[in-house]
Amino acid sequence: MNKNSSNVMALAPNTSNKRETVCIFGTGDFGRALGHKLIQSGYPVVYGSRSTQISNLIPKDAEVLGHAEAAQKAAIIIIAVQRQHYNFLTPLAEVLHGKVLVDISNNLKVNQYPESNAEYLAQLLPGSKVVKGFNTVSAWALQSGTLDASRQVFVCGDDLEAKQMVMNIVRALGLTPLDKGSLLAAQEIENYPLQLFPMWKFPMFLSLGLTAFFFFYCLALDVIYTYIYENNDFSFFIAITIPNRVCPVMALVLLALVYLPGIFAAIIQLHRGTKYRRFPDWLDKWMLCRKQLGLIALAFASLHAVFTLVTPLRAFISWRTSKGIISQALNNKTEPLNHTNAWLSDSYLALGILGYFLFVLLGITSLPSVSNNVNWREFRFVQSKLGYLALILCTAHTLVYGGKWFLSPSAYKWYLPNIYMLSLVVPCAVLVVKFVLIFPCVDKPLTQIRQGWERNPKYSK
């Protein structure tokens, strides 16, 4: 089949409004599910199989033939066979010449083989036009019709015409094809469905570890210490009070950890005097997971906000408030308004609200559809300028909230600082160093370095 005739096939349906026949090699689960779906969408389906005996499992409107006869009936052949068995295709090279072969296979592990399955298929059958596709869709989803997950089907291939034909089938099944370029992209496409949030792993484990540490730290100081020395049972603090101490600390620390690698990068570049050397691996990895760190920080900040807002609804808080009011009433006196307290309480609430507001803005701009609509300059403005402003506001919120207790000895139970003091270490360090970095005498050489200037060209060798 030469290029011309494949063209004719692609165009044929327009006049007759009929869909072209699709051939499926292999009658396994995915082959059957795909056949069912194709028949539902109006495609005549012919199966290529070793035994042409009609199996009960095969959709009843489909034809079953030997591989060679089946392949002759269609311009597109879907290879629903595992990679290990691709060898059986070599004898069919002649009949498959010029045909579009759709490789839908998946592997069990990331980078299982040196080359992708689709490229392997293309090497076996150099005369055919191999297109990778459909591997990101599950048979169960196709079968049950409940494609509420991503409807995207990644497609790649070297022949534009062939890719177009496959993408038309994808669209006809109600899915969205996404052209990923030439067959070189097949490896990436085959690895894709095996991932489970790879970018989130490190930030998640870091957060879980830190959360556990801060939780037990608070438990010791707030529940156990109180139980031992003041004989008060505040075990119910586990539900809200302690989480609401851990969450803001985690939010602040993680937000600072988002901006810390940028500080390190600047120092390394200033020290080296060049930007043309790779950062150490740990710094590279850290920089690549800043978005995830920031989003986890936002989650903690949101939990902190809600935990704080439910305060007046808690039985313990109601009881404590009543007790205070009743004791005033019984003592027959009304305390006057403490202006310093009013200022402090309103300030830290306002700082927290504004910081959280900016934080949410950062979160919204990191949604894929929003960040795709801003250019590099706008993204830097939001993530860098607004991000630092959020960090400053949140640090100030913590300082104003707890400032008065820094010098009070009663805050140091077992000589340990309260966790909000611990939480201030990283953000304050980041802010101080950043403040130094924006001084012109430091900023100027850094900017030059980032524009390609080198202090000591030998370094880059």
Added chain:
Amino acid sequence: MNKNSSNVMALAPNTSNKRETVCIFGTGDFGRALGHKLIQSGYPVVYGSRSTQISNLIPKDAEVLGHAEAAQKAAIIIIAVQRQHYNFLTPLAEVLHGKVLVDISNNLKVNQYPESNAEYLAQLLPGSKVVKGFNTVSAWALQSGTLDASRQVFVCGDDLEAKQMVMNIVRALGLTPLDKGSLLAAQEIENYPLQLFPMWKFPMFLSLGLTAFFFFYCLALDVIYTYIYENNDFSFFIAITIPNRVCPVMALVLLALVYLPGIFAAIIQLHRGTKYRRFPDWLDKWMLCRKQLGLIALAFASLHAVFTLVTPLRAFISWRTSKGIISQALNNKTEPLNHTNAWLSDSYLALGILGYFLFVLLGITSLPSVSNNVNWREFRFVQSKLGYLALILCTAHTLVYGGKWFLSPSAYKWYLPNIYMLSLVVPCAVLVVKFVLIFPCVDKPLTQIRQGWERNPKYSK
């Protein structure tokens, strides 16, 4: 005009930086609006019309000629004429041969004709290259320049070159073309602008019905009962108290209804012993609107959260709190902290907050741009694992909140249960059956069935 010359036309503008002439057949509203916009974007426009008399309504920079002369001036002809009048084009077949015809028509009803208008046009003029497009844009939006709605223009057609030319025009008008494949997609594109949230209809009506039922149920028990038997006028409960009882109940019931069809599907498959038979229609439809059900549940949960958080701001609550404190003060006693109450209140708040937090996470991952960036495995992890966790937390939240009243006779006004008891029926049933389904002795055959195994192959016939 052969293929070569069309190529030359498409490439010509690059050197001269001039746009190619566009011809519009028809001087109706949409034809005029499109012409205005094309002229604004730098395209010479020529109208093809029966009467070549220059009308006032036609943009003044446009030429008006007879159909044949107009068509000869351009490689692209936009057919701004209703389908019923397409017959007048048949005599022009020769002059339209090889030209790109853009079908922009819409119908009044979904699937009004057996074939799409664009396919009908392609059948009438087999020598022309028909491209479907622009039908999703409104004339009014084009005219007023206020395209704040979707800027996407769906385009489909069988000739790649022709489609490319039309997509370039779409881009030049400031719109985003979206290639939907071959002309077979025209039917779908023509149906698209006629929809009004088709997937939301059933979930919306179900929610409205249930909400009305629960609202009147609460009204009877909380306002009317109190008025009759306790002679208290709590009619203002209609504004916040009752909505804040109905919202959480709706959220919980709808969330459970999201997971119920999956339970049914599993039971049906276990019973049938195969996955190769279609589910009953009602189950199919139910499964397809699970996302909508979940989002409505999230909306109710959000309303519940806000209604709860404003509690301390309500005049009634302030009054009740004051009354309690004053009565304690007047009796000269301070109630001690009730530890059980403190535990219960903090627990159900914390459970609710965590459940809601997971619920919001589910909502965020169902945003199109987010769900397009996760693969099937990640989507299943979030929607299934985290979803069930959210359901468990929310059910526990309700149980802890109201648990103590289950056995209290005063909770059964008119012998009717409180609505939070009703709300627990579906989620508890779902959780119990799901718990059974994850037992290995049930899970193993189910997994096999979903991988294509059949207990009784005769069934699939």
Added chain:
Amino acid sequence: MNKNSSNVMALAPNTSNKRETVCIFGTGDFGRALGHKLIQSGYPVVYGSRSTQISNLIPKDAEVLGHAEAAQKAAIIIIAVQRQHYNFLTPLAEVLHGKVLVDISNNLKVNQYPESNAEYLAQLLPGSKVVKGFNTVSAWALQSGTLDASRQVFVCGDDLEAKQMVMNIVRALGLTPLDKGSLLAAQEIENYPLQLFPMWKFPMFLSLGLTAFFFFYCLALDVIYTYIYENNDFSFFIAITIPNRVCPVMALVLLALVYLPGIFAAIIQLHRGTKYRRFPDWLDKWMLCRKQLGLIALAFASLHAVFTLVTPLRAFISWRTSKGIISQALNNKTEPLNHTNAWLSDSYLALGILGYFLFVLLGITSLPSVSNNVNWREFRFVQSKLGYLALILCTAHTLVYGGKWFLSPSAYKWYLPNIYMLSLVVPCAVLVVKFVLIFPCVDKPLTQIRQGWERNPKYSK
């Protein structure tokens, strides 16, 4: 190199799994950064440079040759040179004939030259296939590997094959190519990275101006007036109380300003009797920034919501509440429940919550990925119907909240109205005129005009 051989080059890598050589003209910062990244992604890179002396700055795996020799080694040449120096390419026209030239240049100002750099390059070298691309990526981002911003690379060009080759390179570097059509789009692509939220400028300045005005207005009435006439120092009102008065006012006024231009447009069209004349410029601009106005209004509404919810946590409010309760306790009396107050307080809270809920819905549907998934009819339903409902609810919320004070003289300090009264002017005007516009006697001619009818055809000349 004829078209055929370029085809062969594009397809060659599939069998050998090697990437084609890329040539870069220019060893400046971006050229080097791109070279580094290309080498990392497996592309052989050859630099074309005046001096073929190997510089330390050039990635060490890259070859450096004279321009002509370098160009002969590759099918794709990236021109990393500033537009002013494009002249040096003219003598190379022969060797560059049929090659793909990638223009990656940026300008310093929007529309700096009459034609885009890419079009200028295409004019200089009519025999080459010019593709615009990569200009939206920063060298620093490429170098540091921290591409957390938009990974989109806009690509445009007249030769489909050439564009495809460049898009494959873009994909291989881990970026997402976005086909913007023919080279005519180059101007737009070159202007894109120079923007800094152009649509947000006017709404932002308007909001800042109005906010400052209302802030000082409140400061005068609530802090300075109280200080002068009542000798109370309420300076801490600056932190929360006054922001929480300004935010709702801003939210309501800006929401009304979203719907005001639509009202003006309708009046202008009714007056003119035609839709075929352009609106005045100010109205056009106003209509185009309605989405931004609405989102800023939503931000103010969200701040208002949070500022309101933290009320019970404020020291001042706790003190005021205690004072009230204690004075009742000391006077030995309990005030009965004021039913009118209970109704008013619950009503305005409920109205505010529902209005805010709809407002958030509007905000979510304006996310690009959501609005791309709704058609014009659905978008109009949400933005027009639900938007007006939100405006009605928010206006009612304000009226119920402050209604009782309209006639109270004590509300008029210095004979000035409170700001919530000011805030009601625009929304009430919008709602009243809109109410008139939906009367059939006004709505019918307006609908006719919008469908293309003209009262007085002479107008359109």
